[in-house]
Amino acid sequence: MTKYIGKRFLQSIIAIWGITLIVFLVLNVAGDPITLMLPPTASFEEMEALRQKLGYNDPLIVQYWRFLSNALRGDFGQSYNYNEPALSVVLERVPATVTLAVTAFIISLLIGIPTGILSAVKRNSVLDTMIRSFALLGQCVPAFWLGIMLMLFFSVKLKWLPTSGFQSWNALILPSLTLGLFSAATITRMLRSNMIEIMGKEYIDTARAKGLQNTIVIMKHAFKNALSTILTVMGLQIAGLLGGAVITETVFAWPGIGRLLVQSINNSDFMVVEVIVIIMATSFVVVNFIVDILYCIINPRIKLQ
Amino acid sequence: MKKKGFVTKLVVAAMVGCLAACAGPAASETTGAAKNTTGQTGTETGVENTEGQSRTEKIITYAIPADIGSMDPREATNTNNTAVVSYVFSALVQTDCDYQITFDAAESYEIVDDSTYKFTLKKGIKFHDGEEMTSEDVKYSSDTLRREDATYRLKSDMSFIYIEIIDDYSFYLKTDSPNKSTLQRLSNLKILPKHYVEEVGDEAFAANPIGSGPYQYVSWKKDAYIEVEAFDDYFGGRSDIDRVVCKIIPEASSRIAALEAGEVDLITAVSTSQIDRLKNIETIDVASKGTTRVVYFTMNTLEEGSPMQDIKVRQALNYAVDNDLLIRGVLDNYASPIKTLALNFFDGYDDDVQGYEYNPEKARELLAEAGYPDGFQMELAGAFSSLSNGSDVAQAVAAQLTEVGLKVTVLEKDSDSVKEEYKAGTSSELTMTSFGGPNNNINFISRTVLGTGARYSAYSNAQLDELLDKVDTTIAAEESKKYYSELQHYMTDYAPVLPLYQSHAIYAYNNRLQNWEPRVDEMVILYGASVAD
Numbered sequence: 001m002t003k004y005i006g007k008r009f010l011q012s013i014i015a016i017w018g019i020t021l022i023v024f025l026v027l028n029v030a031g032d033p034i035t036l037m038l039p040p041t042a043s044f045e046e047m048e049a050l051r052q053k054l055g056y057n058d059p060l061i062v063q064y065w066r067f068l069s070n071a072l073r074g075d076f077g078q079s080y081n082y083n084e085p086a087l088s089v090v091l092e093r094v095p096a097t098v099t100l101a102v103t104a105f106i107i108s109l110l111i112g113i114p115t116g117i118l119s120a121v122k123r124n125s126v127l128d129t130m131i132r133s134f135a136l137l138g139q140c141v142p143a144f145w146l147g148i149m150l151m152l153f154f155s156v157k158l159k160w161l162p163t164s165g166f167q168s169w170n171a172l173i174l175p176s177l178t179l180g181l182f183s184a185a186t187i188t189r190m191l192r193s194n195m196i197e198i199m200g201k202e203y204i205d206t207a208r209a210k211g212l213q214n215t216i217v218i219m220k221h222a223f224k225n226a227l228s229t230i231l232t233v234m235g236l237q238i239a240g241l242l243g244g245a246v247i248t249e250t251v252f253a254w255p256g257i258g259r260l261l262v263q264s265i266n267n268s269d270f271m272v273v274e275v276i277v278i279i280m281a282t283s284f285v286v287v288n289f290i291v292d293i294l295y296c297i298i299n300p301r302i303k304l305q
Numbered sequence: 306m307k308k309k310g311f312v313t314k315l316v317v318a319a320m321v322g323c324l325a326a327c328a329g330p331a332a333s334e335t336t337g338a339a340k341n342t343t344g345q346t347g348t349e350t351g352v353e354n355t356e357g358q359s360r361t362e363k364i365i366t367y368a369i370p371a372d373i374g375s376m377d378p379r380e381a382t383n384t385n386n387t388a389v390v391s392y393v394f395s396a397l398v399q400t401d402c403d404y405q406i407t408f409d410a411a412e413s414y415e416i417v418d419d420s421t422y423k424f425t426l427k428k429g430i431k432f433h434d435g436e437e438m439t440s441e442d443v444k445y446s447s448d449t450l451r452r453e454d455a456t457y458r459l460k461s462d463m464s465f466i467y468i469e470i471i472d473d474y475s476f477y478l479k480t481d482s483p484n485k486s487t488l489q490r491l492s493n494l495k496i497l498p499k500h501y502v503e504e505v506g507d508e509a510f511a512a513n514p515i516g517s518g519p520y521q522y523v524s525w526k527k528d529a530y531i532e533v534e535a536f537d538d539y540f541g542g543r544s545d546i547d548r549v550v551c552k553i554i555p556e557a558s559s560r561i562a563a564l565e566a567g568e569v570d571l572i573t574a575v576s577t578s579q580i581d582r583l584k585n586i587e588t589i590d591v592a593s594k595g596t597t598r599v600v601y602f603t604m605n606t607l608e609e610g611s612p613m614q615d616i617k618v619r620q621a622l623n624y625a626v627d628n629d630l631l632i633r634g635v636l637d638n639y640a641s642p643i644k645t646l647a648l649n650f651f652d653g654y655d656d657d658v659q660g661y662e663y664n665p666e667k668a669r670e671l672l673a674e675a676g677y678p679d680g681f682q683m684e685l686a687g688a689f690s691s692l693s694n695g696s697d698v699a700q701a702v703a704a705q706l707t708e709v710g711l712k713v714t715v716l717e718k719d720s721d722s723v724k725e726e727y728k729a730g731t732s733s734e735l736t737m738t739s740f741g742g743p744n745n746n747i748n749f750i751s752r753t754v755l756g757t758g759a760r761y762s763a764y765s766n767a768q769l770d771e772l773l774d775k776v777d778t779t780i781a782a783e784e785s786k787k788y789y790s791e792l793q794h795y796m797t798d799y800a801p802v803l804p805l806y807q808s809h810a811i812y813a814y815n816n817r818l819q820n821w822e823p824r825v826d827e828m829v830i831l832y833g834a835s836v837a838d
Contacts, residue, residue, distance in 0.1 A: 044728060044758065046461050081374045083511075092527060148558050156565045163563045164554055165529055253554040255528035263371060263555070268721065 077271035086271035097256030101241035107180030116191025138185025164253035235291035367571035378495035379457035388828035394495035394516035445499035598741025621671035623661035653789030680710030687737030
């Protein structure tokens with residue numbers, strides 16, 4: 001077990017490093033921070049001088065090495081737009097994204113799990129059809145449309161909730177609903193299909209034959225086993241949510257890292273983009289790592305070779 | 306578990322219901338009074354006026370599409386940032402909403418020679434901490450931008466200016482070499498309080514800026530809003546609006562939703578498709594105004610053997626485009642025709658200059674004369690999505706060019722690639738581009754658009770370069786006017802570019818905002834406006 005954990009840990013580190021390298025290379029090919037730093041009336045000579053001064057003319061490998069060694073010391077360079085360390089610009093906005101992501105995830109569980117179970121247990125009933133339709137809609141409807149529709153209805157028409165921003169706690173409702181609905185739909189559908197598969201298995205019949213209450217059969221045996229198979233999906237959902245929910249944050253003017261990412265890409269604010277991508281990649285890798293470990297614990301028979 | 310699931314759902318529904326109720330008017334007023342900020346209009350916050358009677362505080366909130374980078378005016382180079390900074394800081398001169406230069410902190414100036422102005426400062430201008438402004442502050446503001454080791458973004462724009470003090474309220478403003486755009490650029494040279502900046506340093510200054518503008522800085526919540534409040538001792542008279550909140554909302558539909566919900570009072574960059582709907586709402590007014598933004602095509606004359614090098618081809622393209630149709634059909638008349646790149650309110654505009662009228666027969670004739678009776682293959686490119694209706698305009702122009710026999714490929718490129726191409730001289734035959742904001746004028750055009758090697762130029766001609774130099778360095782009014790005229794005639798005669806139209810900006814606002822006139826440079830500066838009670 002320890003050997004397995006150790007191996008996975010090493011793989012995770014390599015994955016994160018690989019991503020920083022790729023992002024660094026791609027960013028240096030597409031976009032020019034010097035254009036951002038100087039007003040449009042600056043001449044090419046001035047731009048060249050600044051480029052030279054900041055080391056953008058050095059060979060890529062030198063630039064990358066400089067970046068990596070600084071990063072390991074916690075120095076991710078300067079945000080050109082804000083004139084502050086890139087890391088602090090990003091970290092300022094992480095709490096907002098985490099709040100949104102966690103709330104969205106909780107909503108997706110609160111909606112997804114009960115509907116998934118209900119749908120499986122009451123297979124082919126009217127309720128099942130309704131749930132499946134909503135789940136399909138939930139996966140097909142684009143986030144920006146859903147967000148704006150919710151905003152128009154609840155904020156403009158009913159005036160119950162604020163349209164955007166994060167100035168009060170009720171502002172959390174619409175964006176986390178928008179973000180959470182897609183995940184909820186995914187969980188519903190996966191849980192449903194997994195449970196149907198499991199409930200068709202022999203050990204379920206055995207449990208029923210033993211005289212166990214139906215509820216216990218469903219929850220203790222069927223659901224628990226189904227849970228482990230959708231664990232990976234749930235893990236990916238969290239990581240994706242943490243990734244910044246770019247569209248939702250833009251629509252709702254949510255002050256998180258997703259919105260910062262879009263803004264920084266538009267501004268060629270290289271260092272901030274690097275930091276955000278590293279955070280996103282790391283959260284993916286970490287969550288996957290945790291999911292793999294949990295897998296082992298929940299189901300000791302499954303140990304990946 | 307089924308029961309549990311049901312109960313859970315009930316709980317969630319109840320929670321949502323409770324939170325929604327909290328968003329009702331009662332709670333928001335309490336929040337408003339406690340924080341004084343909310344961005345909700347008509348908040349019942351008491352304010353004492355000079356007679357000691359309390360009245361409702363007048364707050365105007367407007368939505369901006371992106372956060373600013375800094376409150377330090379020396380770092381403000383984009384229109385968004387410059388506008389916000391203008392609430393807190395004064396400059397020697399400013400432009401009014403119709404682009405005419407007006408006096409701000411300066412009382413008067415005279416031209417001493419080609420590189421020297423003598424300025425007199427208004428007396429009794431107070432900074433927000435009560436200190437009076439003197440020539441020392443002006444000199445300091447200029448000096449910091451001129452220092453060798455300064456890294457402020459505005460440095461390259463302003464470092465050609467230096468100040469020699471005469472006395473507390475007068476000084477010479479000199480330039481390294483004659484530069485016609487000095488006066489207009491001065492609106493960006495914000496006057497900093499020397500005593501304060503020297504005492505607290507740049508970082509603390511940016512965190513708590515003090516200026517002499519009509520509003521003083523209150524707070525900046527990153528990615529959320531910037532808040533300023535009226536300065537009682539403003540030398541131009543205290544603003545009628547007590548507090549301005551600039552709320553950051555990046556998505557256009559969200560801005561409109563916020564306006565309709567009453568969360569903001571003013572939004573900019575409204576798309577033409579929303580106008581009718583917004584006009585029908587009782588509390589909302591829509592205003593549009595011609596801006597300093599000019600949309601046009603550069604023609605790449607730098608590639609050897611390219612048809613664009615032939616003046617007849619360039620003239621043909623100018624004749625082939627029906628600008629009026631573009632304005633009527635694609636832009637719903639929210640644009641105005643232009644003859645050259647100079648707009649009619651620019652200093653030095655020459656009314657005598659004729660542009661190119663729509664004449665497709667003439668276009669075909671000229672193409673044939675140039676040796677292209679069957680047209681030729683060409684690219685029409687640009688960063689279309691950065692302009693409203695950009696793709697539609699591009700497609701319409703491509704269709705018109707096809708009519709006269711050209712084979713046109715339309716390509717969308719991102720703005721960084723376009724800039725790189727200008728630099729390398731490899732831009733497409735036609736590249737759509739635009740200029741606007743508070744710095745556009747004939748000198749800006751001459752410096753960036755037409756000269757050899759200029760930042761956004763795809764044209765090169767030695768004689769023109771000489772003329773451009775004269776345009777940039779002639780200060781005397783009469784002589785300068787002559788050169789401005791010559792340049793505009795050149796733009797028509799030699800067709801170095803293909804002008805399309807002047808953009809209009811569309812604003813929508815809550816009609817409790819009164820006496821507000823949009824500016825042609827698209828900056829929103831809410832001084833001089835008032836709030837209906």
